[in-house]
Amino acid sequence: xxxxxxxxxxxxxxxxxxxxxxxxxxxxxxxxxxxxxxxxxxxxxxxxxxxxxxxxxxxxxxxxxxxxxxxxxxxxxxxxxxxxxxxxxxxxxxxxxxxxxxxxxxxxxxxxxxxxxxxxxxxxxxxxxxxxxxxxxxxxxxxxxxxxxxxxxxxxxxxxxxxxxxxxxxxxxxxxxxxxxxxxxxxxxxxxxxxxxxxxxxxxxxxxxxxxxxxxxxxxxxxxxxxxxxxxxxxxxxxxxxxxxxxxxxxxxxxxxxxxxxxxxxxxxxxxxxxxxxxxxxxxxxxxxxxxxxxxxxxxxxxxxxxxxxxxxxxxxxxxxxxxxxxxxxxxxxxxxxxxxxxxxxxxxxxxxxxxxxxxxxxxxxxxxxxxxxxxxxxxxxxxxxxxxxx
Amino acid sequence: xxxxxxxxxxxxxxxxxxxxxxxxxxxxxxxxxxxxxxxxxxxxxxxxxxxxxxxxxxxxxxxxxxxxxxxxxxxxxxxxxxxxxxxxxxxxxxxxxxxxxxxxxxxxxxxxxxxxxxxxxxxxxxxxxxxxxxxxxxxxxxxxxxxxxxxxxxxxxxxxxxxxxxxxxxxxxxxxxx
Numbered sequence: 001x002x003x004x005x006x007x008x009x010x011x012x013x014x015x016x017x018x019x020x021x022x023x024x025x026x027x028x029x030x031x032x033x034x035x036x037x038x039x040x041x042x043x044x045x046x047x048x049x050x051x052x053x054x055x056x057x058x059x060x061x062x063x064x065x066x067x068x069x070x071x072x073x074x075x076x077x078x079x080x081x082x083x084x085x086x087x088x089x090x091x092x093x094x095x096x097x098x099x100x101x102x103x104x105x106x107x108x109x110x111x112x113x114x115x116x117x118x119x120x121x122x123x124x125x126x127x128x129x130x131x132x133x134x135x136x137x138x139x140x141x142x143x144x145x146x147x148x149x150x151x152x153x154x155x156x157x158x159x160x161x162x163x164x165x166x167x168x169x170x171x172x173x174x175x176x177x178x179x180x181x182x183x184x185x186x187x188x189x190x191x192x193x194x195x196x197x198x199x200x201x202x203x204x205x206x207x208x209x210x211x212x213x214x215x216x217x218x219x220x221x222x223x224x225x226x227x228x229x230x231x232x233x234x235x236x237x238x239x240x241x242x243x244x245x246x247x248x249x250x251x252x253x254x255x256x257x258x259x260x261x262x263x264x265x266x267x268x269x270x271x272x273x274x275x276x277x278x279x280x281x282x283x284x285x286x287x288x289x290x291x292x293x294x295x296x297x298x299x300x301x302x303x304x305x306x307x308x309x310x311x312x313x314x315x316x317x318x319x320x321x322x323x324x325x326x327x328x329x330x331x332x333x334x335x336x337x338x339x340x341x342x343x344x345x346x347x348x349x350x351x352x353x354x355x356x357x358x359x360x361x362x363x364x365x366x367x368x369x370x371x372x373x374x375x376x377x378x379x380x381x382x383x384x385x386x387x388x389x390x391x
Numbered sequence: 392x393x394x395x396x397x398x399x400x401x402x403x404x405x406x407x408x409x410x411x412x413x414x415x416x417x418x419x420x421x422x423x424x425x426x427x428x429x430x431x432x433x434x435x436x437x438x439x440x441x442x443x444x445x446x447x448x449x450x451x452x453x454x455x456x457x458x459x460x461x462x463x464x465x466x467x468x469x470x471x472x473x474x475x476x477x478x479x480x481x482x483x484x485x486x487x488x489x490x491x492x493x494x495x496x497x498x499x500x501x502x503x504x505x506x507x508x509x510x511x512x513x514x515x516x517x518x519x520x521x522x523x524x525x526x527x528x529x530x531x532x533x534x535x536x537x538x539x540x541x542x543x544x545x546x547x548x549x550x551x552x553x554x555x556x557x558x559x560x561x562x563x564x565x566x567x568x569x
Contacts (some may be wrong), residue, residue, distance in 0.1 A: 240406065261490060268487050307452065 005374070007230035011368045018364035025358020032351035038341075041101040043351040046337050047359045048097060049191065050215075050330060052090045053208075053364070058083025059147050060180050060209075063173035064116045066166075072244035074377065074384050075237050076220050079227075081154060082370035083216070084147040085278060089366050091140050093359060098136055108197045120197055120273075127194055132279070146176045154378060161380040184209050195340035199278040201267070209258045210331060216251040218325035221245050225319045232380055233376050234325070239313045246312030249325065257299040257347025281343040282335060290335050290346065298328040330356075398521035398569045399541040400552050401423075401528070402561035405431045410536035413559040414439035420555060425546035428522070428537040450508025456531060458500020459489045462493040525565040539567060 006388050029047075032040040062080035065073030073080075102109050107120075108127045114120045118126070149172055157165040185205025221242065228237040267275045283291050302321050311317045338347065378384055404410045407429065414427055418441050421552065425440055427433075429520070437443070471483045478485075522528050522539060531537050538550055538561075556564045 259489075265487050265490065309448075 003228070007227065007233075008372060010227070010230060011372045015365050015372070016367040018368065019170070020359045020361070022358050022361025022363075022365055025354050025356075025361055027356050027358075029351055029355035032354065036351075038104040040351055040355075041097065041104045042341055043349060043355045044097055044101065044336065045105060045191070046333060047356040048090070048093050049337070050333055050356060051086075051093070051359050051363045053212040053215045053329070053333075054089050054219050055083055055086045056143065056180065057185060057212040057214075057219075059087070059143060059150075060177065060213055061216055061220075062150055063146070063177045063180070066169045066173040067177070069383050070244065072241055072248070074381065075228075075233065075241050076224060076245075077154070078371060078374055078376050079220055079223055081151045081374075082367050085151055085370045086363055086366045087140075087144055087147045089362060091144070093362075094140070098133060106194055106197070108194060123197060127197060132190060135186060139187050142179055142183050146180065149235055150176070154381075155374060157380045158375060158378065163380075163382040166382055173185050181206070181209055182240060184212070190362070192337060195337065196278060198274050200277075201263050203259055203263045207256070207263065210252060210255050210259055211332065214249065214325065215258055215329040217245060217252060217320040218247040218329070221249065221322040222319055222326070225315050225377070228315075236377060239315070240313055241313045241382075242318050243309070246306055246318050246321075248305040249322065250312075251305070253299060253302055253325070257303070260294075281339045285344055286346045287335070287339055287343075290331060294328065294332055294335060297324060298332055302328075363381075395425050396569050397542050397549065398524075398567040399539050399544075399547070400549075400556055401522065401525055401537050401539040401565045401567050402556040402559060402564045403527060403530075403565065404536040404538070404561050405534070407436075407536055409560065410538055411436055411439055413538050413556075413561070416559060417538065417555070422540050422544050422552075424541040424547075426522075426539050426541070428528070428531040428539065430532055430534060430536075432501045433536075447505060447508050450504040450512075452504075453555075454504025454508070455497045455501030458503075459493050459497030462496025463489055465496075466492055509514050521569055527563070527565065535562070541548060 029040070029043065030066050032043065058080045062077070062084055065077060065080065097105075106127075107113055108123070110131055125131075134163055150169060153165045153169055156162070170246070185208070188205045188208035192208065193200065224237065224242070224245070227233050264279065267279060270276075281287065302325060305317075305321055311321060334352075341347075402413060404413060410427060410429065411433060414425070414436060417425055418439060423441060424520055427436055429436065466489045467484065475483045475490075481488075522537075527535070527538065528566075538556075538559075540547060540556065546552075553564055
């Protein structure tokens with residue numbers, strides 16, 4: 001009992017500090033709205049995309065876990081569920097963006113620009129504000145329904161111990177994963193790709209989906225390393241769980257590199273005027289340093305580090321690599337989004353930091369609160385005994 | 392101390408748990424040259440007989456790097472030195488175009504490294520092995536679990552080792568002829 005409370009104390013501490021950081025960050029960032037409105041919304045979009053990526057990453061990995069039932073999944077299942085439960089907060093965070101930010105962010109919302117642009121006129125049946133809103137609502141409704149059903153049944157199983165709920169969780173997870181990939185692909189097209197409405201890439205949605213899963217694995221490794229110091233996780237989490245999570249992170253690093261390069265290779269080979277400017281904006285001036293750092297630190301360095309068994313079994317080393325990946329995911333997102341507004345050079349603005357940290361504080365508060373409310377291990381899942389026994 | 396004509400001593404168990412326990416105790420006793428034979432993989436058994444590192448991963452890494460490098464150099468030699476072609480005004484040394492073949496060559500050689508390295512390291516294919524001299528050994532592919540302590544182990548002693556193996560509670564202890 002004593003040790004159970006040590007976990008609760010940690011979560012309480014995380015909750016309190018995150019709330020403080022969140023409120024301060026958002027108040028500061030909110031001031032940015034009155035100083036520079038379009039800068040504010042750029043930073044806001046970036047922060048919302050980053051934190052949404054962990055929420056949806058948790059949802060996606062949760063469904064993956066139900067489908068494959070790997071032993072790595074049971075020790076993080078409650079983390080995944082709590083992450084997915086932050087979705088309502090993310091929906092609230094997206095509201096001001098969708099309600100007031102579109103005109104500041106998206107060129108295609110300007111009637112005069114579209115009127116003079118043949119291509120944008122042809123795209124307007126899809127890229128118009130009403131349909132954009134309708135799609136955003138649809139995405140959130142689908143994600144919310146999946147998160148709700150998956151967490152509700154799992155917690156019901158905690159209470160009742162009904163083994164058949166596992167079957168229902170699995171039955172939802174298969175189609176759910178397909179739905180998530182589809183909706184997130186379209187969301188990526190709507191929210192990020194349409195920042196530069198002339199440009200298109202069919203692999204872009206998958207690239208964002210893979211990035212979300214990668215961000216989430218890095219996040220989970222760090223959180224698990226913190227929480228595994230306390231009971232009851234201390235008893236069940238072993239090096240081999242971290243080894244598995246490290247391998248999964250490695251797989252997504254490789255997948256990210258594969259897709260990023262596939263997109264680049266096709267556009268580079270085609271060298272067409274409506275495609276190539278997207279890359280030209282991103283490798284010119286100070287952006288070139290960012291592009292090179294992505295190749296090195298988002299792929300090459302973590303790839304070679306994670307090839308070694310020791311990196312994945314020494315928790316400290318794995319946490320260090322995961323921390324690097326979180327930073328690189330942020331830089332990647334920055335590199336995808338910001339050159340649309342600032343093609344000449346890197347604009348580091350204080351609102352980027354304030355809103356990102358503020359939103360993260362609120363996110364972590366909700367996450368820790370959700371985590372506190374349930375047991376850390378899904379004890380009544382019929383698969384869990386075997387999985388923990390073999391670990 | 393090696394008795395001539397003996398490959399080792401082999402204890403037969405009827406449950407994986409007993410074999411696992413026996414292997415751990417044999418390792419603690421100081422035996423290093425031993426091998427366990429089971430009908431299916433048993434978690435923790437390789438570690439129990441002191442087998443932590445296999446070099447297959449290293450073979451794959453080295454072979455993969457050699458493959459990737461040779462793939463890249465091959466393309467470089469063709470496109471820059473031997474037969475330079477102007478394709479759409481691009482430089483002869485257009486590295487993005489070289490990456491797919493480099494990658495595939497890395498994968499191909501890595502796979503060769505895995506298969507050939509595995510065969511080289513575990514000594515397969517091998518038509519005969521002394522353990523087959525024990526007639527009951529064919530049960531190793533059915534429902535029995537064997538632990539063989541080899542005579543080349545410095546600690547091996549015909550009588551003492553047999554006594555030790557018997558103390559582990561096996562079904563039987565067999566002498567494996569060379």
